[in-house]
Amino acid sequence: MNEIHRPEDLDRATIERLARAESRVVLAPGLLAALAESRRATLDDLDGDRPVYGVNTGMGAMAGVRLDAEARARQQNTLMAGRAAGSAPWLRRIEARAVLAARLRTLLHPAAGVSPGLCEFLVALLDADVVPAIPRRGGAAGEIIPLAHAGAVLIGTGQVLSPGGNGEAAAGQNAALALAAAGLAPRPFEAKEGVAFLEGVPGLTGLAILAASDVRTLLAQVLEGVAAEHAVIGASTDPLHPALADSDELRDVLDALRERYRSSGRTGALQAPVSFRVTAPALAVALRAAAGLEAAADRALTAVTDSPAHLDGRFVGTFGFAGTDLAATAAALTTALVHLAELGTARLHRLLDDARTGLPRQLSDSPGLHAGMVTVHKRAVGVAHRLRRFTGPALIGPMETSLGQEDVQSFGFEAAECLGEAVTGLRDVLACELLAVHQARLLGADVPAGSWAEILPVSTADRPYGHDLDELIGWLGG
Structure with missing residues (x-):
């Protein structure tokens, strides 16, 4: 068990071991406290009427559309649904686990402004070996399509890979069933967390x-x-x-x-x-x-x-x-x-x-x-x-x-x-x-x-x- 005290502790070698299921990690109390502080600062700066891309506005060509309070409350989870446009062939288990581990590492950066809970949930997914079915072909516009498939698993939708399989999606098994079998409940994205999950290149990394x-x-x-x-x-x-x-x-x-x-x-x-x-x-x-x-x-x-x-x-x-x-x-x-x-x-x-x-x-x-x-x-x-x-x-x-x-x-x-x-x-x-x-x-x-x-x-x-x-x-x- 590796205790992660700083974001840089989750380095390339540790990510590889996580991908190969040769190691487990736990986020140290000090790191969780730092994440909580950056999260508080992010929420404070979200409190207002300034447009924030993907948080109180649409995304892409819809960035000029302002969202009302009701739409904002739904949007971070809705981002996953319409962007999960991929399909088989899927990444192999080791590859999909590498994506999750790299995503965890980048979300530890204070600029992401996500909650400690989101990061701990990614650790729990890796520990339970609940592996999203992530399409091998990414599409365009960064990695939003494969990352939407990964994010959909957190909120209890989408598909997961068969236990012990090497890239097959579990027939008829959705993420909610897989989470329940692992003793986990779906974890909705909170303010700004959905757009943070979709950004960056953790897949290619x-x-x-x-x-x-x-x-x-x-x-x-x-x-x-x-x-x-x-x-x-x-x-x-x-x-x-x-x-x-x-x-x-x-x-x-x-x-x-x-x-x-x-x-x-x-x-x-x-x-x-x-x-x-x-x-x-x-x-x-x-x-x-x-x-x-x-x-x-x-x-x-x-x-x-x-x-x-x-x-x-x-x-x-x-x-x-x-x-x-x-x-x-x-x-x-x-x-x-x-x-x-x-x-x-x-x-x-x-x-x-x-x-x-x-x-x-x-x-x-x-x-x-x-x-x-x-x-x-x-x-x-x-x-x-x-x-x-x-x-x-x-x-x-x-x-x-x-x-x-x-x-x-x-x-x-x-x-x-x-x-x-x-x-x-x-x-x-x-x-x-x-x-x-x-x-x-x-x-x-x-x-x-x-x-x-x-x-x-x-x-x-x-x-x-x-x-x-x-x-x-x-x-x-x-």
């Missing part, structure tokens, strides 16, 4: 935190596979010379490859194929991009994301809903991962060349009768080709909504979806590479058995390799 962590793991696995592929072809160690490092990331990659690559003594070509020589800098670029996404997520967690934000005694319209920083850094990482997938298909192709490896052509134990790894390579090529369509930055392409009030969009959920596809695709390509390395070793290559060999058959005969690849993908994904 939470998804970016998970993706960056997955990428770190995946890049370490790619490095292990690359070292083994070097051994299969007897690649020159010249491109691994420490003097070639132009950054800390590249230095770390070169050090790790030299440590893991132990040449068998077999001498390959004077120069290894380009795909082998440029993999180290490509890994360094991906590591740098992952760090960039992590830094953007850290900035998003500490930034003022509410609009209007309560600052210096007044309500200020902000740009915190845009997600530009996160969308741009996610796109950079997506491109770096797709490039690594393309390099993987090229290295894999070289492993099928008997002139490179000294092994049977196509890594077949019976050339002509058995196809060997040629169709495994074809699968990798198809995956890499598909990935190219996800390298177009989601940030590019402004489209107007709300009668032109929202005339530029950042499309954060789409940026997260592209990054997720790149992670999944690179993992698929890597599985193909590892299977070929395993085959090469069984055919006589002087390569140490990787840890992945434990889940693969000790056989070089043709078989439905899809099963082996599924096992490898599952193993790589943990």
